[in-house]
Amino acid sequence: MKKWLLGCATMLLLVGGLLAYIVYTLFFSMSRLPEGEWLTSTTSPEETYTIHFYLTNGGATTAYSIRGELVNHHTSERKNIYWAYREQDVRTEWLDSHTVTINGRVLDVRNEQYDWRRGKE
Structure with missing residues (x-):
């Protein structure tokens, strides 16, 4: 038993x-995450990182979303660091070589990401 x-x-x-x-x-x-259609890219001041932004369309019953994919030029690693629902435009500004503001959200690209489903991680 x-x-x-x-x-x-x-x-x-x-x-x-x-x-x-x-x-x-x-x-x-x-x-x-869905791949989406390329919108724009931004590169860090020291050209260590590039973030590619894509507009994703979830279909007739959902709003557009923005996906941000970080590329590390030293390691060739790619990872999603930004996922925002109900956004169609991207405003970015690099604050230093590894900190970026994306649509008002500040991220350290080395270890932070934004996912609308959970807030900042």
């Missing part, structure tokens, strides 16, 4: 973990 309970508990943990991973990946991860 103990082995059966232990097996059931293990199976529940595995299924729960898998479901949590699937929900996170599909609804909260910034790595699976």
Whole structure:
């Protein structure tokens, strides 16, 4: 009986973990955002980083969104750092070599991102 309970508990943990991973990946991860149509790009003062901005259209029942993809020129790494719902325009200003203001939100591109679903991370 103990082995059966232990097996059931293990199976529940595995299924729960898998479901949590699937929900996170599909609804909260910034790595699976829609690509969108290129709007503009901005490069940091020392040319270490470039952020490419894309306008995404979610269809007839959702508003436009802006996705910002950071490119690190030293490592060639690409990652999404900006995801804003109900925006169609981008206003940016680099404050220094690694801090940028995007539509009024200040981000340190080395370790911060903005996702409208969660606020600043």
